[in-house]
Amino acid sequence: MRWQAAGRLEVDLLVDRSVQRPPLFSEMVHGLIPANRYSSLRLELTDGRRAFIPAVPLANQFDLEAHGRLTVEAPRALFIERIKDPGALSRHLVSGQYQFVKTPVLPHAVTGSFSVADRVVEKTGSMRALQIETRFVNLLCRVKEEPYLEVTATMDRGRFTKENARRLPRAIRVALALLASQEVWLMESSVERGRCTYIEVAKKPTPVVLTFLSMFPELDMTVPAGLFWALVQRLVKPSKEQWIIERASEHMMAANQQPTWYGRKLMVGTWLEAALRSYYEKPLSRPNQSWTVEKGLKDFQEHYLGSAWKAVKNDVLRSFSRIRHSTAHPDWVPTPAERDNPATAQEMADLQLLSWFYGRMVLALAGVAGLKPEVPTF
Numbered sequence: 001m002r003w004q005a006a007g008r009l010e011v012d013l014l015v016d017r018s019v020q021r022p023p024l025f026s027e028m029v030h031g032l033i034p035a036n037r038y039s040s041l042r043l044e045l046t047d048g049r050r051a052f053i054p055a056v057p058l059a060n061q062f063d064l065e066a067h068g069r070l071t072v073e074a075p076r077a078l079f080i081e082r083i084k085d086p087g088a089l090s091r092h093l094v095s096g097q098y099q100f101v102k103t104p105v106l107p108h109a110v111t112g113s114f115s116v117a118d119r120v121v122e123k124t125g126s127m128r129a130l131q132i133e134t135r136f137v138n139l140l141c142r143v144k145e146e147p148y149l150e151v152t153a154t155m156d157r158g159r160f161t162k163e164n165a166r167r168l169p170r171a172i173r174v175a176l177a178l179l180a181s182q183e184v185w186l187m188e189s190s191v192e193r194g195r196c197t198y199i200e201v202a203k204k205p206t207p208v209v210l211t212f213l214s215m216f217p218e219l220d221m222t223v224p225a226g227l228f229w230a231l232v233q234r235l236v237k238p239s240k241e242q243w244i245i246e247r248a249s250e251h252m253m254a255a256n257q258q259p260t261w262y263g264r265k266l267m268v269g270t271w272l273e274a275a276l277r278s279y280y281e282k283p284l285s286r287p288n289q290s291w292t293v294e295k296g297l298k299d300f301q302e303h304y305l306g307s308a309w310k311a312v313k314n315d316v317l318r319s320f321s322r323i324r325h326s327t328a329h330p331d332w333v334p335t336p337a338e339r340d341n342p343a344t345a346q347e348m349a350d351l352q353l354l355s356w357f358y359g360r361m362v363l364a365l366a367g368v369a370g371l372k373p374e375v376p377t378f
Contacts, residue, residue, distance in 0.1 A: 045079075052078040076202040083195050091154040092165035093192040096172060100147040101207045104180035105222040106130045110142060132229050136160070139232075141172070149176075162193045164236045169200075171235030177249050178231065178362060179223045181214040183207060208253045212352055213268065215252060215359030218376045227368065234366040241365040244275050248362050252355065262327065268351050269323035271358060272316075276300065279365075293320065304364035305371060312373040316357045319350035352378040 043051040053074045106128040129142040137160075139153040151172055155165050169189035177184045183205050191198045235242050248271065255267035276296035282288055294317055301313040326347070353375065360371055 041074075048082075050080040052080070054078070074203070076200060079199040079201075081197045081199065083192065083197055090158075091156055092160060092162070094151075094153045094155065094165055094168050094190070096151040096169040096189040097187045098149040098151065098173065098176070099185040099187055099204075100149065100176075100180065101182045101209050102180075102221065103143060103146040103149075104176070104182075105220075106141065106143065107223065107225050110140075130223060130225055130228060132225065132232075160236070163238075165191050165193060166198065167236045167238075168232070171232045174235055174246055174249050175228050175231035176223065177253070178245075178359070179216055179219060179227060180221050181210040181216060181219075182221075183209075183253055206257065208256050210252060210256050210355075212348065212378070213252055213256050213264070213355045215248070215355050215362065217352070217356060217378070227363065230363070230366045230368050240279060244278055245362050245365055247278075248275070248358055252358070265323050265347065265351065266327045268354055269320065269327055272297070272320050272354065273324075275358075275361065293317075300361070300364075305360070305373070309371075309373045312357070312375060315375075316353060319353045322346070323350050323354065349378060 040055065041051075041053040043053070045051055053076075055075065108129045108131050110127055110129040110131070127142055127144070129140060131141075132139040136156040136158075137153065139151070141149055141151045144150050151169070153168060155168065169186055169191075173184050173186040185204050186202055187204075188202075189200050231245065235245060251267065251271050251274075255264050255271075258264045258267060273293050273296075276293060277283060280291070280296055280299070282291045282296070297313055297317055301309050305313075356376065356378075363371060
């Protein structure tokens with residue numbers, strides 16, 4: 001087992017050729033396993049820990065007959081350690097290590113010594129931080145050294161389940177990625193649950209910083225504590241809203257990485273319909289002639305945003321229609337001038353408005369009230 005500097009885990013599994021292998025191995029050797037077939041690995045380590053590697057693709061592995069081993073590159077891995085004396089803890093203990101592409105501005109400053117989870121953290125001087133203190137949660141995010149962030153948190157066991165505690169590091173990652181308009185690498189997370197500590201490491205994602213596709217351009221890479229905590233609270237508990245918020249972050253990061261202008265337009269233009277169909281459960285597999293994107297957006301505006309958003313909603317719908325029309329009927333024979341500058345001013349404005357509005361939808365789904373229809377100047 002090797003952890004590469006590039007941020008990926010590689011595991012070599014030796015195969016005993018004297019043991020009769022199940023048919024699956026033969027199918028794998030001869031390339032008969034389809035790309036959508038996955039398995040998981042459960043390992044007993046020599047130091048007594050256990051490891052679990054989920055979602056390992058079975059296709060395109062080493063030839064087991066020739067090499068006698070299987071090499072797996074894992075996107076993430078979970079290590080489980082037994083706690084010798086867990087005691088009677090009333091709170092889940094959670095920690096995480098994160099890496100930014102560009103360090104955002106955090107709203108609080110911490111000086112001297114401070115404690116989280118009854119553990120005193122010593123620091124000379126002042127550092128930027130984000131601190132949440134409620135009756136049930138004590139959470140501290142602090143920039144130890146740019147571009148790295150350390151998170152320590154406790155969660156009341158009576159209010160939050162073990163699954164909520166396990167989801168907290170990922171929830172923090174998604175909230176930071178959305179508000180800071182960039183991909184955030186959750187390098188390592190640790191959760192003390194019952195008699196075990198669960199440590200998860202993950203592969204480093206492609207560095208991405210959202211520019212004109214930012215959902216929160218007005219924040220200018222600052223992370224407001226109130227918005228951050230609203231997102232985290234929604235994301236730690238599985239729900240339809242949580243699922244759509246996570247897809248928003250993934251989708252916009254992927255849109256920013258598209259190599260062509262057409263690809264970016266296509267991805268940004270599709271998210272509105274996908275989110276509304278997901279929320280109102282109107283999949284294309286069950287056609288409903290009475291439902292349209294216009295009706296879904298109107299219902300969303302009335303339920304979440306209020307009547308003051310009617311004019312902005314209409315502008316968003318027009319931008320959506322123009323972008324979707326241009327991607328549905330593409331002109332791939334540009335003039336020389338268009339080759340140099342493929343983005344028209346109208347297309348740029350439409351994409352910026354849609355991206356910004358997606359941010360308001362995310363906040364609304366997170367339960368943020370009183371959102372104002374104040375479209376920034378792009």
